[in-house]
Amino acid sequence: xTHPADAARRADAAHPDASTNRSSVLQRGVIGLSAALxxxxxxxxxxxxxxxxxxRAHPLDGRxxxxxxxxxxxxxxxxxxxxxxxxxxVLVSRTVVELxxxxxxxxxxxxxxxxxxxxxxxxxxxARLVAExxxxxxxxxxxxxxxxxxxxxxxxxxxxxxxxxxxDTHVWGxxxxxxxxxxxxxxxxxxIVNVSSIxxxxxxxxxxxxxxxxxxxxxxxxxxxxxxxATGVHLLxxxxxxxxxxxxxxxxxxxxxxxxxxxxxxxxxxxxxxxxVDRAADRIVRACRERRAxxxxxxxxxxxxxxxxxxxxxxxxxxxxxxxxxxAAPPTPEAERARLSRTLDLGWVSALMPSGTAAAMNxxxxxxxx
Numbered sequence: 554x555t556h557p558a559d560a561a562r563r564a565d566a567a568h569p570d571a572s573t574n575r576s577s578v579l580q581r582g583v584i585g586l587s588a589a590l591x592x593x594x595x596x597x598x599x600x601x602x603x604x605x606x607x608x609r610a611h612p613l614d615g616r617x618x619x620x621x622x623x624x625x626x627x628x629x630x631x632x633x634x635x636x637x638x639x640x641x642x643v644l645v646s647r648t649v650v651e652l653x654x655x656x657x658x659x660x661x662x663x664x665x666x667x668x669x670x671x672x673x674x675x676x677x678x679x680a681r682l683v684a685e686x687x688x689x690x691x692x693x694x695x696x697x698x699x700x701x702x703x704x705x706x707x708x709x710x711x712x713x714x715x716x717x718x719x720x721d722t723h724v725w726g727x728x729x730x731x732x733x734x735x736x737x738x739x740x741x742x743x744x745i746v747n748v749s750s751i752x753x754x755x756x757x758x759x760x761x762x763x764x765x766x767x768x769x770x771x772x773x774x775x776x777x778x779x780x781x782x783a784t785g786v787h788l789l790x791x792x793x794x795x796x797x798x799x800x801x802x803x804x805x806x807x808x809x810x811x812x813x814x815x816x817x818x819x820x821x822x823x824x825x826x827x828x829x830v831d832r833a834a835d836r837i838v839r840a841c842r843e844r845r846a847x848x849x850x851x852x853x854x855x856x857x858x859x860x861x862x863x864x865x866x867x868x869x870x871x872x873x874x875x876x877x878x879x880x881a882a883p884p885t886p887e888a889e890r891a892r893l894s895r896t897l898d899l900g901w902v903s904a905l906m907p908s909g910t911a912a913a914m915n916x917x918x919x920x921x922x923x
Contacts, residue, residue: 559610559823565719569722570839579889582688583750588892597617601655602625606611606616612638612639612842613635613638613639613640613695613767613838614638614639614806614839615639615640615641616640616641616694616741617640617641617643617686617690617691617692617693617694617695618632618635618640618641618642618643618694618695618696618697619643619645619683619686619693619695619697619734620632620635620642620643620644620645620697620699621645621646621673621697621698621699621700621726622645622646622699622700622701623643623644623645623646623655623668623697623699623731624644624646624648624651624652624654624655624668624802625643625646625651625655625799625914625916625917626699626701626796626799626800626830626914626916627748627793627796627798627799627830627833627834628644628646628699628700628916629644629655630830630831630833630834630914631697631834631837631838632644632655632659632664632666632832633659633662633664633831633834634828634834634835634837634838635666635695636659636662636663636665636666636839638842639667639837640642640695641666641690642659642664642665642666642667643666643667643668643669643686643689643690644656644666644667644668644669645668645669645670645671645673645700646668646670646671646679646700647670647671647672648917649670649672651917652668652669652670653668655668656877660732662767667689667690669682669685669686673698673700673722673726673727673729673730674718674722674726675793676725676729676839678700679729679730679732679814680729680733682736683730683912685731685840687737689768690746692737692740692741692742693734693735693737693738693743694738694741694743695738695743695744695745695746695841696730696731696734696738696743696744696745696746697745697746697748698726698727698730698731698740698745698746698747698748698770699746699748700722701723701727701748701750701763701764701766702716702718702719702722702723702802702803702805703723703748703760703763703800703803703805704719704762704763704805704806704807704808704891705757705760705763705804705805705806705807705813705814705816706759706803706807706808706813706882707758707808707879707880707881707882707887708761709882710762710807710808710882710888710889711762711807711880712889715762715805715807715891716761716762716765716766718762719762719763719766720766723749723763723766723767723768723769723770724766724769724770724773726748727747727770727773727774728773728912731745731777733743734920735781735784735786736843738786739784739785739786742785742786743786743787744786744787744788744789744841744844745777745781745786745787745788745789746788746791746792746837746841747770747771747774747777747788747789747790747791748791748793748837749767749770749771749774749790749791749792749794750764750767750792750793750794751792751794751849751854751858752764752767752768753766753767753768753769753770753771753792754768754771754792754849754857754858754861755857755858755861755868755872756768756872757872758872758874758875758876759808759813759816759876759879759881771790771792774790775790775846775847778790778846780857787841787844787892788835789840789841789844789845789846789847789848790846790847790848791837791840791847791848791849791850792847792848792849792850792854792858793828793833793849793851793854794827794834794849794850794851794852794853794854794855794857795820795821795826795827795828795851795853796821796827796828796829796830796832796851796852797821797822797824797827797828797829797830797910798821798910798911798914798916799908799910799911799913799914799916800821800914800916801814801817801818801821801822801894801895801906801911802892802894802895802911802916802918803893803895803916803917804817804818804893804894805835805891805893805894806891806892806893806894806897807882807888807889807890807891807892808880808881808882808887808888809880809881809882809883810888810892810897811897811898811899811900812880813879813880814879814894814897814899816879816880817894818899818905818906819902820896820904822906822912826853827851827853828850828851828853830910830914833850833851836848836850837850837856895917895918
C-alpha cells in the first residue's frame with residue numbers, strides 16, 4: 554500500500570508548480586497573519602498613546618467635581634475614583650446623615666471634599682446650589698448627574714405620581730443643573746456626565762417609571778452632546794447595567810412587595826447579572842478624562858443593547874416572557890402602597906444579598922428608618 558505522504562511527494566515531483574503554489578500560498582498566509590498582528594498591535598499602541606495624551610490634556614487634579622447622589626452607591630464610588638485622580642469633591646444628597654458619613658470617609662483618605670444637602674427635584678434650587686459651590690470652591694469643572702430613584706411594580710400598580718417623581722429626579726433635576734452649571738463648566742472646557750441606565754435604552758417590565766425617566770435623560774444627554782460641542786464642554790452619557798452597589802436596599806416597591814424586592818435583589822447580587830460598582834466608577838472617570846461621548850457598562854448591558862438593535866423582535870419576546878414570570882399585583886388596597894425594600898422581610902433570599910457591599914457603599918439599612 555502506498556503511504557499518503559509518499560504519494561504527495563511523487564505528485565510534487567511530477568508537478569513542481571503545484572508544490573511551489575502551495576508553498577507560496579502558505580508564505581502569503583503567514584505574511585498576512587503577521588501583518589494583521591502587527592497592525593493590531595500598532596492600533597493598540599496608538600490607542601494607548603492617544604489615551605495618555607488625552608489624559609494629560611484633560612487632567613482632573615485640582616478640578617472641582619460636583620456629584621449628585623454622591624453620598625452612597627455609584628455616586629460614592631465615583632467620588633472615591635475622582636479623589637484618586639486628585640479632584641476636589643462636592644457631594645450632593647438629600648440625606649444629611651449619609652452625606653456626613655461619606656465626607657468623613659473621604660476626608661480620612663486625604664480627599665478634598667465638601668458636602669451640600671439638596672434635593673435636585675427643587676427646580677428653583679439648582680441655580681442656588683451651583684452658586685454656593687462656586688462661592689465655596691471658586692470654580693466648577695465637572696458636573697456628574699447621578700442622583701436617582703428605583704421604583705419596581707407592575708404597571709397596574711403604578712400611580713402617575715411615580716412617573717412624575719422619576720421625571721423630576723432623572724430629567725428635570727439634571728436639566729436644571731446642566732443649565733445652571735454650563736457657564737462655569739464652559740470656562741474650563743470641562744465635562745458634564747449624565748448617568749442614565751441600560752433601562753434608558755431597553756424598557757424592562759416592572760420598571761416603567763424608572764425606564765421613562767432614564768430614556769428621557771439619555772435623549773437629553775445625547776442631544777446636549779451635539780449642541781454643546783461648540784462651547785468646548787464635553788458631555789458623557791453613561792448607561793450602566795445592574796451594579797453591585799447595595800441599591801437593592803433602596804427600591805420602592807408596589808404590588809407583591811416581597812416578591813418584587815426579591816427579584817431585584819437577586820438580579821443585582823451576582824457577577825453573572827451585575828457589575829462591581831467600583832469597576833464601573835473607574836471606567837466612568839476614565840471615560841470622562843478621555844472625553845468619550847457614550848459609555849455602556851457591563852457585558853450584560855452591552856449584549857442587550859446590541860441585541861435590541863440587531864434583533865428587536867427577539868428582545869421584545871424576552872421582555873414579554875419576563876413580564877409573564879414577574880409577579881402580578883394582588884387585588885388589595887395594600888398592593889398600591891409603596892414600601893422600601895429594606896423594610897421588608899425577604900426570608901431566605903436575604904442571605905444572598907450583598908450586604909457587605911451595601912455597607913461599604915454607605916447604603917441605609919432598616920435601622921436607619923426607625
